[in-house]
Amino acid sequence: MAETKRNPPWTRDELLVALDYYLDNPDDYFSPTGNGVLGLTAKISHVAKALGLTGSDTLRNANGVSMKLLNFRAHDPNHNTKGLIRGNKLEEVVWAEFADNPTALKKVVASILDVTQVATAEDAPFLPEDDLTEAVEGQLLTRMHRYRERNATIVKRKKAAYLKQHGHLCCEACGFDFHATYGERGGGFIECHHTKPVSELAAGETTKLADLVLLCANCHRMVHASRPWWTVEDLKEALSVRR
Numbered sequence: 001m002a003e004t005k006r007n008p009p010w011t012r013d014e015l016l017v018a019l020d021y022y023l024d025n026p027d028d029y030f031s032p033t034g035n036g037v038l039g040l041t042a043k044i045s046h047v048a049k050a051l052g053l054t055g056s057d058t059l060r061n062a063n064g065v066s067m068k069l070l071n072f073r074a075h076d077p078n079h080n081t082k083g084l085i086r087g088n089k090l091e092e093v094v095w096a097e098f099a100d101n102p103t104a105l106k107k108v109v110a111s112i113l114d115v116t117q118v119a120t121a122e123d124a125p126f127l128p129e130d131d132l133t134e135a136v137e138g139q140l141l142t143r144m145h146r147y148r149e150r151n152a153t154i155v156k157r158k159k160a161a162y163l164k165q166h167g168h169l170c171c172e173a174c175g176f177d178f179h180a181t182y183g184e185r186g187g188g189f190i191e192c193h194h195t196k197p198v199s200e201l202a203a204g205e206t207t208k209l210a211d212l213v214l215l216c217a218n219c220h221r222m223v224h225a226s227r228p229w230w231t232v233e234d235l236k237e238a239l240s241v242r243r
């Protein structure tokens with residue numbers, strides 16, 4: 001008997017793209033042969049590919065996409081959805097996060113689709129990381145964020161500029177200075193965090209020094225430790241109430 005490959009569960013990225021379509025067309029029948037669902041299926045397939053998802057021939061086909069849109073309808077208070085089946089837990093989470101904010105979602109989805117134009121799974125060999133929680137905006141924009149803040153050239157420039165201005169390198173949130181604490185070994189040691197909202201990261205855009213902030217390893221981990229990621233202001237606020 002031929003082995004049937006199982007398709008992986010829907011990712012946050014794919015669900016965001018599907019939800020954006022749902023919110024634009026809440027009263028549609030979502031026919032799997034209609035142009036709307038077919039166009040959406042093509043987009044979602046690009047996202048799945050960029051994420052490196054593999055499965056059977058039915059991975060994100062029009063039937064599956066149509067079903068997912070109907071799953072979303074089961075969450076829609078504007079519809080009498082008796083008998084409609086809800087899908088997985090993540091779909092419920094994504095609905096709760098974005099159904100009331102279609103404008104923000106549209107921006108996120110535009111960025112995700114933008115990234116799929118250039119991204120392949122190999123573009124981000126540093127993922128997955130144990131200590132990095134995927135952003136609300138999904139895996140592709142998480143990768144883009146990481147890629148931006150680890151760009152050696154811009155990081156070097158940021159450190160040099162900060163050093164010139166302040167005379168030493170330290171965490172811009174808590175003030176931790178690796179050199180002062182660990183001596184020579186800590187010289188030049190600090191991480192960079194990209195402050196621009198991930199939904200505003202466009203593929204091919206260059207990072208400006210002003211987009212980066214210096215953070216110690218602890219502070220940087222805390223920013224990314226859960227969803228939604230903290231802003232630098234959130235981080236400073238958390239530090240200030242505990243001092």
Ligand SMILES: [Zn+2]
Nearest residue numbers: 171174216219
């Ligand atoms: Zn710090």
Ligand SMILES: [Zn+2]
Nearest residue numbers: 149192193194
């Ligand atoms: Zn970061």
